[in-house]
Amino acid sequence: MSLTKRVQQWATFARTWHIYDCTWQNPFESAKVIKSHLMGLHKPIYHPMNDCGDHVVVINTKEIALPGDEWIKRVYFHHTGYPGGASWTLAWQLHEKDKTMVMKKAVYNSMDGNLQRRHTMQRLHLFADDQVPKEILDNVTSQIRQLRQVPQRLDHIDKETLESFPAIMDYPKDYILR
Template sequence: FCNLSFFRPKELVLDDLDRDKFVRVVPPEEIPQRKVMLGQRQLATFSRVWYLFDAKWQCPHLSGEKIARILRGEHKPIYYPGESTGDCVVAINTRHIALRNDAWRADALHVRREYAKTRYDIPLFKLHEIDPTKVLHLCVLSCIPTDNTRRFDMARLYTFPDDAVPVHLLKNVCDQIRGSRIIPKRLDDLTSNDIEKFPQMFKWPKELVLDDLDRDKFVRVVPPEEIPQRKVMLGQRAGRQNYWFHVATSRHEEVKIH
């Protein structure tokens, strides 16, 4: 029989009596205890938290996924499908949402009714003019599965076109949802110092620079009452050559706009 274990020197072997010189066992009464009790943490988990979301210049599709996750309560450890464990969300500035590319004109809301020849599409830009909160509401609704708690989850969503929120709702807000996009600065928000410090690639010649006083000689601002308005005729079908707006999809009907 061969013992492969090596032998330790005597100076490295500690007896039970000598171990107390080097190792000290901390008694339970000296262990620092947390101030937060388990009962308090449990109550905070089951409570409903109110979140504030600023939808200004945010994509409603990306924002809808974030809001739907909080409305359903998927961010909580007690989440279970079919149980109402979500929080409340207050969305403001829904009038200033931003869609990708040309989605305002290219995408449309398909409305199907149970009567013959009553299917029609309404473009998103027209829907946004009618109700500025409807686009974000529909994006959140599409991210929630169709179960028994869907309408109760959507009832905890409060959408406002501007930043005017009732006082009784703002008193409940205690957290904020971070947006999916970084809001850039507008040219109107830049100060004169920021414009001067901005590096210039080249300088335009003086004969090509138009001052504010001279610009009126070349450029005329059209007032809103002179802009021709186009009306959407819903529920009508005609030739494609008479269409200004056309949804090129198989499910959508065409919309005639004069």
């Protein structure tokens, strides 16, 4: 086997580490993209019985954006296994308790029907903010593109850029703003 083919084969079978930023992203759409990397669906050697998925590091899960009024309408079910142990928790309450749990449940539910789902979830690394341990960041080799572009806030733009931006109209000097 030639050297280039050997490197290509090694790169195909190796577990790579990806990073994904959840800032202003819909967790259910993001879960589909994360699932494909966790399960190895993006690799040419994928087979349902083959465990060839990669690691995914998800940052800024505290800044996810649910569409519409999903924060107050989406309910998560949990059962302790004991009689009377059923409980339902609203999405905003779950997010207040644990900033990573909504994203974790979205990824877990997106892998419906996967027999190795519990083992696949061990390769998912969730962080509420962008503070990731150095030993994990050293492994990351690629970045998964965000599905939705994050707009820049006006209070984060410097003053020179705002003043040099072309004005739509010039108000007269005697104009009074109400």
